[in-house]
Amino acid sequence: MSPLSVIYVSICISLLLVLAAAVWCAIRARNMQYWLPAYLSAKRRDPKVSFSPEQPRHIFIAVCDHFEPEWGNPTKAEAIARVDRWCEEYPSRFSQFSDSRGQVPQHTFFYPQDQYAPEYLNRLASLCKQGYGDVEIHLHHDHDSAEGLRQKMNEFRETLFD
Structure with a gap:
């Protein structure tokens, strides 16, 4: 690997680490670390809801x-x-x-x-x-x-x- 490639990879890794640290700080500032993993896990497990034209649809609008x-x-x-x-x-x-x-x-x-x-x-x-x-x-x-x-x-x- 050339020295320029090493510098480029190092910069990219450093930027990713800074971004990850900023995201983690934002998550902790809102105490999301307590509920975010469970929320994301539930979103992944939940089956998709499908609709058929024969079924009535209920629409909820939150104001x-x-x-x-x-x-x-x-x-x-x-x-x-x-x-x-x-x-x-x-x-x-x-x-x-x-x-x-x-x-x-x-x-x-x-x-x-x-x-x-x-x-x-x-x-x-x-x-x-x-x-x-x-x-x-x-x-x-x-x-x-x-x-x-x-x-x-x-x-x-x-x-x-x-």
């Missing part, structure tokens, strides 16, 4: 968003107006649509735990009681520990049910 009325630092009045707009416009825009059981489209509001404000959630609860969706808790827990996550969940559960 979710990170619902943050205070995004962009609005005034409290502006944030409340955002929530009110959702609560007023969603039924008028979507009540004309329904599935085979008569259920209107459901919207999932991922609401951040650290921005809890009853004036927002009470309004969303009213919309959800009308059958237009549900509120799910969105936890900001980057660089959190198991104990920190448990504490946040317990504290917020107490806040919601008090």
